[in-house]
Amino acid sequence: xxxxxxxxxxxxxxxxxxxxxxxxxxxxxxxxxxxxxxxxxxxxxxxxxxxxxxxxxxxxxxxxxxxxxxxxxxxxxxxxxxxxxxxxxxxxxxxxxxxxxxxxxxxxxxxxxxx
Numbered sequence: 001x002x003x004x005x006x007x008x009x010x011x012x013x014x015x016x017x018x019x020x021x022x023x024x025x026x027x028x029x030x031x032x033x034x035x036x037x038x039x040x041x042x043x044x045x046x047x048x049x050x051x052x053x054x055x056x057x058x059x060x061x062x063x064x065x066x067x068x069x070x071x072x073x074x075x076x077x078x079x080x081x082x083x084x085x086x087x088x089x090x091x092x093x094x095x096x097x098x099x100x101x102x103x104x105x106x107x108x109x110x111x112x113x114x115x
Contacts, residue, residue, distance in 0.1 A: 005109035013052040069107035076100035
């Protein structure tokens with residue numbers, strides 16, 4: 001199961017990096033739609049990129065994984081809340097929902113709930 005968790009960690013880290021680095025213009029539009037301040041966007045972005053980095057480092061040092069996975073899951077749950085709040089269509093909700101599931105899977109493997 002650790003192999004699947006490592007693959008999930010890579011998927012989450014790459015997904016976060018692509019969205020928050022290479023598609024940042026979409027993030028700016030979304031945070032305006034959610035009526036959130038630029039400071040909030042900056043803090044969320046820094047947190048997500050930091051957590052993604054820790055998830056990658058956790059492949060080689062597993063004790064790092066549990067807390068970043070749970071924090072990332074919380075951020076994805078928050079994303080779901082804002083998608084519902086502004087009534088975004090399903091296709092905008094799916095990516096953060098899938099990342100939420102992956103983060104919960106990573107956390108479960110890290111906590112040895114799933115062997």
